[in-house]
Amino acid sequence: MPILENTEANLQYKISQYFSPSDLSVTWHKKEKNGNMTHLPKYSSKYKPNTSISQVQPDNTYSCTTSLLITPTLPDDQGSEFICRVEHPSLGTPIERSTGPLQVCACPRNQDPIQWYLTDRREAVLFLHLYTFYPKYIAIKWTCSCERLLTSEDHWETNSNSTFNMTSNCRVPSEHMIHPNPTFKVIWKHDGTMTDPELREVSLIDTDFPWRPEVTELSNPVLLFGRLVTVECDISNFFPKNLTVMWFVKERGSQGYVPVDLMKPYKSVISQLQYSDSGYSCTASVEFNPSSFSSHHGVMFMCKVKHPSLEHPIERITKPLFITLAPVVTDSVKLNPCESEFVLCSVRLEKFFPKNINLTWTFGENKNILYTPKKTLLVDDKVESFGVISECKIPWNQLKFPVRVTWEHESMAEPQSEELLGPDFPWCPQIEALDTPYLILNTECKIQCRISGYFPKDLTVNWFKEEEESRQPVPVTNGIKIPQPQRQPDNTYSCTASLYFTPTQMDHRLVFICKVRHPSLKEPKEERIGPLKIVELLGVPHIDSLDTSMLNGKYKIECRISGYSPKGLKVTWMKKSKRKYECVTKDHKYNIPDIVHERQSDNTFSCTASLSYKPKNEGSEFICRVEHPSLDQPIEKHIRPLQLQQQLPDTSE
Template sequence: MTPRISDNKYSFTKAQWSIRRSQRICTKSIWGSEAAINPLLKFSSRAALSLLITVLATIVFAFSFYCHFFPDLSVKHRVAVGVASFLTVFLAAGAIFLVYHHRHKKRNIPRVREITRCGDGTFSLDVDRFAPKDISFSWHLIQPPSSTEKQQLESTLIMSENQDGTFNATSTCDNLRGKVNVTQPYTIQAAVTHRKLKQPVCNEWTSDPQDGYKLRPIVTRPLQLSLCDPGEVLCSLNLESFYPKHIDISWSCDTGQSQKNISSQEKYQENPDQSYNAESACKIPGDSLNDPEFKVIVRWKHETMEDWESRELRVRDPGFPWRPNITDMSPLIVQSNQQTMVKCTVSGYFPDVLTVMWFMKNARQETIPVSNGSKYEILEISQEKMSDNTYTCTSTLCFTPTSNSEEQEFICRVSHPSLEEPIERSTGPARTKVSPTVTEPIKFSLCESGDVLCSLYVSKFYPQNINITWTSGRDQINKIKAVEKFIQIRDEKTYDAISECRIKWDQSLFPLRVTWKHESMEKPEYKELEITAY
């Protein structure tokens, strides 16, 4: 029996050790449960559930281990181990409950960041991971910061949704121009309101007392070009509403193979809000625009900008102002064995590097180049400089049609460095009659005698015979005597006409109507002049 007693003593000693170890575990669990919450807060609810299952499995395994290897434990000892295990499970479950309750309480509460300011004077406030979606922002300006008066500011809101159903929001306030005294410090205040917040969260940003409100330069117009008398081109750029005054501006020209700097001059203007405008200008030779690859570049840098900004302009860019336009094309009037002249007028272009080519389209719709020879004569182009320093020219094609001529129409094609593709205009099919064109309304002026002189301009018709009549009154039965003046431009077949009439200033004579009829027209056309009394 001695060995038996010895074994029991040994078993009892091991049991006591296990019970005391369980008690120490329980004690540590009791006193450390609060301290254990903080690291547990990092787990999700799924991780907490996994932890609980792991603790339960460990306790069950430990209890089974004791029962299997120490079968001689008394009921009292087994009860003690069971109680210790139960307390451990209870405390673990309580800790996990506290973790879950804390996380649920804190879930989806808006996290309001600090106000951030960009160099251009834009302020923004970020709010992360909140629900529900409804949230509001209010911005105010306080200047000076010690003032009790607040000026409300406008703002814009951008929202995005996360995968877990929460939302992020960024509110931006940049409408401070004209509202801030740029020489004084100021405070920007932003308040966030949401149903999960007990009260609005209010953040502030205060400028440095030695540093007022800085304004980023604004470019409201593209780079401007204008022509100077000596054939130079003035390039200019306006930078507006910036502060402080100092700004770096540089100009350069690029030919595709080399780039060189150009000297410039700046003019500054102070605005009522104490910000500044700057106009920077430089001159380049006009013939440099003969190269389609040539470009002029302007760059500027201000302390509100992280890097340089620039604008550039080529002769083929959309903003180039002096592209050629075919402003007039005479109709093709064909009479057998009589010389015919077709004129193409091009205007509004610069530089004066222009190419005009003629093409003939025959009955088979084949486009054939036309050149000087026995059949066709292309007169030398003479370019004329206009008052705005742009150029105008007229190209003339002469030929004598024959009875079996295949000529159907002629095309004038114009090329210029500013054009990606040539522009062209057609005479249209050959005609023996041309309908008159009326683009302007009836003009009238008061004469010294008190009469009213009325006139109408009718252009480009052939042949010369045209019938123009003036009538007055509501029924248009009163005919008014008129005089026609015919105009024919040298070497052209078409005619223009000015028809004029005089009437007394009598409201009963209105509306005044002028009607014209030509043999090329299917029916007469007219315009009316109505006088309304107030």
């Protein structure tokens, strides 16, 4: 007799055709599989016997109903018999009725949904779990929406209460998953506990399908003019691998999206599929080279992803993408002195887009700029880009290093900067000693140093002398002359520091030191002049003659000078034209050979100074000017060679 486990069952018998109901005795007994007999008391908690009150029948006999209410379990009741025993004075021996060995059955329970699983063989498997059923045999069948029977494997396990669990797994071929809205069914029926089969159904579009594509947002790259750019998204955790990705583009000024495959210069790409226990993954992208502001500035892209698990495609759209050009430093940070002891700091950036750019200047550790920089915007129509010159004026005494300019532009992920590390001031004074080959005994002499290229104009000059014996610098305080500095075209300053003194015999091989202090110098800078010789003045120069000649179409003027000592003679050629004096220098027009001093028998010197040129302007007057330590004033000789052209013999033949 089959009954369901843990389900109440009522075992019942009818007793009739007896008299004297008070003498009727009804008892229930349980006979175990091993033969042991157990009496079931009236008030048993698990087994509940009950006998109704006897009822008189039309023939004056009595009848009643006796029952046993049980909730069977497999371990306790499987194969047991339940016996009803009736005793009455009218019976010689008690009457017994037996249920026979009970067959306890358990209905399979399905408490988990059908589960999906991926294998390392890139196959999908469906799992169905059925629990605590008895007997073991159960019929199960898997099918797909194309009405094909799918193969499955069933695995059983025995529970401690003698029931069974079963797992049925079904491998789903990939070709069955790519049909429109594919569904998969499983049907099972258990003999003895189920009159009708049960069914479960799953589909790829179910909300709990585990391998629906996950699509990231599209990247929104900055478009750099003329450089390949990629818009992409990652697609992951999908199965099967049948994925369709479509790209669309909406160019500037367009009304709608157009497939990129119909447009140039766009190219769509899908990377190679990667497989893991969570499904396939890939990267979908579209590439192009921004080349036109009119089309690509503000371009938008849309990506649509289709998959058998999706009722509707997944869409991702970029923001408008704008072309940018990163600034290029064409002139690095420069410092230039300017008016009123200010320093002009400047930098030049070019070839950037769009035009909005922010530049800030900092000096040393000072992050707060008190002086507003000037920004000059430049426009390059040829390449549709912009440039900028940023300038900042700052008093020289507030200039600290490093000087740094920082700019921010939407083409850059982070600000960039350019800096000038130092020195503290780039305009250090340059000292040049003017030629002083010797000193003339008992004659006032002038020692000079030209100091140039410095800024600001705050300059301190000190003179020192070193005597031959001690070689210790001694400050010189008299005879010093330092004129006001002169502003040069580059806004730096220059001056000539002079020292006047009259040497004696004690000053032989004297060394003079010009020491300069300036804000640009950490240490004073000095120039040494000497040791200088003391010479005795022996002769005063005089100009013997001034001769002219013509050779090969060139005039030659020769000036004979003699009777001078020492030989520190300086000759300068001057030209006077239209009442204006002009110093003649050696160049492609005028040839002025170097002077050669010749010692004479009386220990004086003589030389010949010459000037050659091709005449072009009538009426020019040439002057030979001679300077010598023995002269208070230069001496001069004048000649008009062009007026003498007709009187001079031509020696060209």
